Amino acid sequence: MARPLTADIDLDALRHNYRLARDQAPHSRSVAVIKADAYGHGALRCARALEDLAPAFAVACLEEAETLREGGITAPIVLLEGIFEAAELERVEALGLWMAVHADWQLEALLAYRPARPIPVWVKVDSGMHRLGFPPERAEAVWERLAAAPAYACDLHLMSHFATADARGSGYFERQLGLLEALAERLGAPSCLANSPATLAWPASHGAWNRPGVMLYGSDPLEAANAASRRLAPVMTLRSAIIAVRELAEGEPVGYGGRWRAPRPSRIGVVACGYGDGYDRHALDGTPVLVAGRRTAIAGKVSMDMLTVDLTDMPEADIGSEVVLWGRAANGEVLSVDEVARHCDTISYTLLTGVLPRVPRRYHGASGTDPH
Template identity: 45%
Template sequence: MNDPLMPAAYAVLNTDAVKRNVSVVRRHAPGAKIMAVIKANGYGHGLQRIAEVLADVDAFAVARGDEGIRLRKAGFEQPATVLEGFRNRDELDLFLSYGLDTVVHSFPQLDILESCPETGRLGVWLKVDTGMNRLGFRPADFSHAHQRLRECRVVKGPIRFMTHLANADDKTDVKTLRQIALFNETLAGCPGERSIANSAGILGWKDALTDWVRPGVMLYGISPFPSQTGSQIGLQPVMGLYSQLIAVKPAYPGETVGYSGTWRCPEPTRLGVIAIGYGDGYPRYARNGTPVLVNGRRVPLIGRVSMDMITVDLASQPDAKPGDPVTLWNDELPVEEIAQCADTIPYTLVCGITQRVQIIEREFEPATCES
């Protein structure tokens, strides 16, 4: 793309892929209601944009109250659950004003609810900590917490229950089955809808499929499993990140490239400088050799990633020139692969796209890396 008004670094979103990924959720969990997780600005894809695409799911989930309020102010009326719950009475009042459901996971929250004079206005999920050791009541405290919650006047409708899986991305780890069993044992004889499965639970653990599922990263076409890409498990990537060459120059044996000279030129070669860096969200710790597509062909990253630029070895592309298109990740160069090269997870990459990267909505052309 050679539009002179186009920012050097830009992301292209195939929002139609989100709908296709929802169909994968429905195929794996055909009897479950879907609470689509759109926290962290829709995993970097845009909170309102993703909410619009997912208008036909049963509910949304966000992490914090301000995210839910943003949805309401934007006109979204679907049920929305705040996974971290309310922190104080003032925030609870906002939940009531904006019609947000909440997760209840601590005794201080129960104290606040018991002091609330409102009647039948708050939808709640009671969270059980089955081994994540983050939020939630321990099984030994569940009955007491549940009884107190049932007596809170502000609570409306049946209380629902959830837990969160800690190791579901490892299909060989028996901890997931232990968590599921502990959740079921804790809630034995207790009526109410249940939710266990996150993306990894939906795709890898049939025992985790209950009344509700909570797909997150899979909605964006990213695999929750470290050994697979989204495409390999039937998902379609939503985000592609692109830029262009801004300089091509020679390098000679013994010369180093970039800050701290982490790459030394072994033989005469051509260097390409690309307008992307950690200031745009490209991973600071991507290793030498991390693949980049220039004109649709792989070339290796060389030297340290800086704020605004990266450098690649163009020895295999003698005709490359400034202005040529560059792909940092998309359906042909999986974000999961880039994450591995940076010793991180793909979640951090898509969530880390910064404000100076322009977002464009468009369907990907599957036969080319250009946009």
């Protein structure tokens, strides 16, 4: 019998979340962001599930785009960080990719290159995130140079990234948006500005394109949920089972270092899942899990291959009982990956992208069921 830990991927939920993103911005086109192996969900399978809905996909680098092209994905693919060396431009052209340009050396490489067919370019402006992008005061000059080049003039977009779109009332988002709106108006430029939180909560930021990412996978990117984000459906369910049960006297410790001690006569379940599978070792005692569709909590430090949960108030739970670390249980109860992340002092992105390859992905829904 195989180890019971799996990552079940609900492709119908993925499609639901994409439609939700699209419906928040009916006058924009929504590029589906599937970088980092679709946030740990499997980029090729997710792209196939969305290819009849999404007009384009976005990835971080050329290697991720090549995987999609080799898998038969023909839709436009945006390289969100552009190229990492000038020699990559030949592959960009051959694969029919779109690309961001955020640095002078990329700009010079583009202008020196002579493609046989135009390459759509998204000019990235640093409006306040201070990672990648041209300073706003230089953006017009960059835009004008590309607009004067026949290979790039036909499909230019303005692009930026928001630092605080998940929060209300910081004022910084409005500052970034105001700068970008003024720049886009001066240039007459179509824009791609809205990430997941801006897609859900800031209609004023919706441009020619939006870039929903983590929301596609059912994680709420907002500090305070709104009516739209509450409709997100979990795509990944990290599912395992109880493999052993221990009866402990009051005061007995559990796990490395004995961090958790039984406050009363206790019943402890051992679950086949640990940090060697990608579950966060920093999970605190009290981190929620679902056992047979009911909420209980982690008791003791997470080990490499196992973790332990408190079954004292769950006499019906036994060896073989379903355990959901995040996602949807068989009875329909949902444990949000966002809630688990808060108990681990991290964010959903790290949990979802951290599920390691030894955890089998099982796909259900839009593209059929596949245990591999």
